Amino acid sequence: MLFPPLCYSKILMTEDILSAELITDGLAARLVGRRVLYYPEVTSTNEIAKTEAQAGTPEGTVIVAGRQTRGRGRLDRSWLTPEGNIALSAVLFPDETLLRSLIMMASLSVADTIETVAGLPAQIKWPNDVLVNGKKVCGILIETGVRSETVRFAAIGIGMNVNIGQEELSGVRTDATSLFLETGGRVSRLRLVRELLEDMDNLYASIVSGGSVLEEWRDRLVTLGQEVRVTEGDAAFEGIAESVDRDGSLMVRRHDGRLTRVVAGDVTLRV
Ligand code: BT5
Numbered sequence: 001m002l003f004p005p006l007c008y009s010k011i012l013m014t015e016d017i018l019s020a021e022l023i024t025d026g027l028a029a030r031l032v033g034r035r036v037l038y039y040p041e042v043t044s045t046n047e048i049a050k051t052e053a054q055a056g057t058p059e060g061t062v063i064v065a066g067r068q069t070r071g072r073g074r075l076d077r078s079w080l081t082p083e084g085n086i087a088l089s090a091v092l093f094p095d096e097t098l099l100r101s102l103i104m105m106a107s108l109s110v111a112d113t114i115e116t117v118a119g120l121p122a123q124i125k126w127p128n129d130v131l132v133n134g135k136k137v138c139g140i141l142i143e144t145g146v147r148s149e150t151v152r153f154a155a156i157g158i159g160m161n162v163n164i165g166q167e168e169l170s171g172v173r174t175d176a177t178s179l180f181l182e183t184g185g186r187v188s189r190l191r192l193v194r195e196l197l198e199d200m201d202n203l204y205a206s207i208v209s210g211g212s213v214l215e216e217w218r219d220r221l222v223t224l225g226q227e228v229r230v231t232e233g234d235a236a237f238e239g240i241a242e243s244v245d246r247d248g249s250l251m252v253r254r255h256d257g258r259l260t261r262v263v264a265g266d267v268t269l270r271v
Pocket of ligand 1: 072078079089158173174230270
């Protein structure tokens with residue numbers, strides 16, 4: 001039996017259902033999202049993305065899940081993904097020189113998407129958190145690997161709190177929120193995912209062709225000018241987050257006057 005083509009405006013009026021077909025229908029993305037795999041439940045979309053990348057999936061493949069049972073943050077911390085949230089991972093094959101721009105591209109895309117779809121101002125806490133009203137609404141985990149001598153891949157994992165309430169977030173130690181809590185209403189995950197993929201697609205195309213997202217990203221950082229505590233393993237120090245350098249590292253002026261360069265991925269930051 002033939003079904004009529006999907007109409008996106010009709011989808012918007014219906015329930016908040018996610019599927020690969022609904023996500024890709026008429027999507028403007030050229031690369032990011034040209035292949036979407038949707039699973040109602042997975043351990044971690046980043047794990048699936050890495051397995052897919054090793055198995056030869058095309059660049060731009062995106063794994064989307066309804067919920068994760070073993071979602072991960074940085075340094076193997078756990079990431080909570082109950083039903084109602086968004087968990088997705090995009091597989092890209094970036095040149096080595098672009099690796100540092102990926103976190104900027106991903107966090108900027110998330111912030112833009114939240115503003116466009118939920119109408120909320122969003123800020124970025126260096127290096128990988130997106131905040132609404134000062135609370136964490138999204139975390140990003142980027143992992144890299146190699147498939148062959150010539151192909152390096154990156155799995156860009158994005159977890160966003162969407163239609164969940166305070167109860168679901170009670171197990172989280174961070175000051176966290178969801179789009180539902182901030183807007184007072186449900187937000188379409190389908191619209192969020194589609195907007196996010198289009199945004200990532202545009203920004204990735206821009207950095208691949210030599211553009212920079214540094215300034216736009218820096219303008220959204222809440223961290224600059226703030227007193228921060230940097231922890232790396234057992235060591236910690238405090239200072240003022242003064243600036244970011246060209247590849248996004250944070251320059252922290254310690255209280256003794258020394259300027260220290262802090263590289264994303266190795267540290268946690270308490271603002
Ligand atoms: C992150 O790590 O913020 C990166 C999170 C990335 C999750 C995505 S979901 C799709 C993909 N698949 C995965 O398995 N992961 C990625 P980090 O900066 O280390 O923050 C982790 C900390 O955030 C935890 O220690 C908790 O305190 C807190 N946390 C956990 N779940 C949270 C949630 N849903 N909302 C806000 N904070 C949360």
